[in-house]
Amino acid sequence: MPVQRHRVRPRSTATPSPSGSDAHSAGLTVDGRAPRFACGTCGSPLDRYAELPSGVVTYQHPIWKDADHPPVPVTADTVAATYVCDFCTDPKILFVYATTRRVLIHVETAQGSVVRDYGIRWSACVECAALVEARNLSGLLDRVLARGMSFAAEVRAHLADMLRQVLTLLRPGRALTADGRWDALPLVATTLPKVRDRLAALLAGDVGLPFGLGHEAVRASLAASLAITRLYWIDEEFTVLTRSAAQVLPRMGFSPGDLPAAHGFVAWTQPVDRRRRCVAASWSSHGDTVQLVGYRSIGDGLPPVPLQQLRGEVGWLVPTFAVTLRPGQPVTATHPAAPLLTTWRLIRQRLAETTPVKVDTSVRRAYRRARRPEPEVALVRIRGTRTRSAPAQHTGTGGESERDFRWWVTPHWRYQPYGPRRALRDWIVVRPHLRGPEDKPIRATTTVRVLGALPPRPDAPAGRR
Incomplete structure (x- = not known):
């Protein structure tokens, strides 16, 4: 049916959403959420249509997707679905919003009425999120139209109606998502204390967090441990070594004796796994149990003004996984903790040497003004050879x-x-x-x-x- 010219939505129905208490901590809810669908061939999220009055539901590729095949609807969690901003289609998404009810738009076609179901979940890139937070309808519409296709007047009106409903029905708060496609941005050793402090503030704040980190007790404990954590920066050669070894790590049992410190934060010069794009990790000890959180970098490619806003609101890192390790728990090459366990063991077995790094003057001055001890960063590198x-x-x-x-x-x-x-x-x-x-x-x-x-x-x- 000729719905293609009316398929105006430059967003995906398969938006990432927080789960459980993480959603509630950001004012979001998972009640009444319909299953998310993506194309089983290309992984692209699919748009949902319902014909009236029959109620027959069909799925189509979104308008921004130049697909050369018919859609194959499958639930999104069964394929490696790709996600984009639900407003401008930027793949560097960071936030998830929710509306109090589903946003529905009726479209009249030559064959009859079709209702466009936009759902209640809305993923946003950094720049669209700023417009959403300001409830800037005209600015958001201009950005959507500037980054989309050449839309007819009726489609522009449709978009304006859709965006108006979204801004009117928004629930309080927002949540972070780890599904954005950000290129890795290595952390600088001399600024590591500032990165750590901003991350602690993020965990202690009220933005929704993924991977079960949104519980008030969990995030408060993690933020407190980051404040006293020991900082490690792994040089390039050690990072390459760690990544190579972690990929073929044999089955090993975790031991609290593996830890170089009870609470720590480590940053590598490049991602140490392909799937999660992890460039940093923190751990906190609670008796023999260790809470481990991996992080991916954000901000690469942003213009200066949005980048500065991002650093102030979120920082340099967002969680990409969270796990708990207990004594004797097996860790293999597929476990998210494999790179960190490899790093710990290489350090513990005296295969590495650590030297202090002098942090930036601005960071040291900020610590003195706050009457905090001068931060210490340990540079970790492979011990020199004899020949x-x-x-x-x-x-x-x-x-x-x-x-x-x-x-x-x-x-x-x-x-x-x-x-x-x-x-x-x-x-x-x-x-x-x-x-x-x-x-x-x-x-x-x-x-x-x-x-x-x-x-x-x-x-x-x-x-x-």
């Missing part, structure tokens, strides 16, 4: 100076002399360490072996007891 490359390098398996890679030596026991005149002998532990030319790349496949436990102490050789 250097020879002037002419050769590929092969010869001596250490001839190899074109570095490799990890696993922890092991060595039976050797000690004491006065080295007359006594006993087993000592040889800690894991790097071998090979220090200007060569590390063979990642050797890293996993280092993460394992020290083998049992062997018996003394016969005749040497």
Whole structure:
């Protein structure tokens, strides 16, 4: 039926929405929410239509989607659905809003009446969210039209009616979503205290949070732990090593002894997993239980003014997962905590060295004005190796100076002399360490072996007891 020319909605029905108490903490609710549908072929959210008076429901690709195939409606949680701003179609969404009731628009076609169901969930990018917060109908309409297709006058009127209903029916508050497609923006070591403080303020605030972090007790506890957390910044080489090792991490049981500090915050120079785009993580200890939250960066590509507003309202990071670890709990390469557990173990096994980083002068002055101790940031890097490359390098398996890679030596026991005149002998532990030319790349496949436990102490050789 010729509904295509009336399909004016530049938004998706499959908008991300907070769940449970996270929704209620932002003034949102999940009551009466219809299932979300996306295309099983391309993952694009689908628009919902209901013919009148028959009530027959059909689904179409949104108007901004240049689809070369018919829609295949499936529930959105069964495919890797892609989400965009429900106003301007920007993929860098950050907030979710809700209306008090479903927004419905009637459209007259040559075949009869069709009702357009916009639902109650509305995803928004940073710039559209600012217009929504200001209830700026004309500004929001201008932005939608400027970023959309060339609409006829009747379609413009339809859009204006839809946006007017949204702004009129908005419920209080908003929630964060982790579904935006932001490019990674590495954090700078010297500004890490400011990033941490802004994140603590976000967790302690009233914006809705995903992954069960919206409970008042949970967010208050996380914000308090961030205020006293130890800050770690992982350099480029260590980050690459961590990511490579985490991808093939064998099954390991978590132990509180893995932690380099009871409360900590770590930032990597690039994402350490592909799916979650995690560039930072924090942890807080509660007895033997550890609450772990991973974060992705936001703000890349924004113009200066919206970027400054984003830094003030949200900061540099938003949660991308949250898990709880208990003693003995297994962690594998697919677990979201795998990169952090890998980092902990590499630090704990003395494979890394930490040096203090002098933070920005403006940050130190702000701390002094607030009468807070000067913040400390620990730069974490791989310990230096003992051998250097020879002037002419050769590929092969010869001596250490001839190899074109570095490799990890696993922890092991060595039976050797000690004491006065080295007359006594006993087993000592040889800690894991790097071998090979220090200007060569590390063979990642050797890293996993280092993460394992020290083998049992062997018996003394016969005749040497």
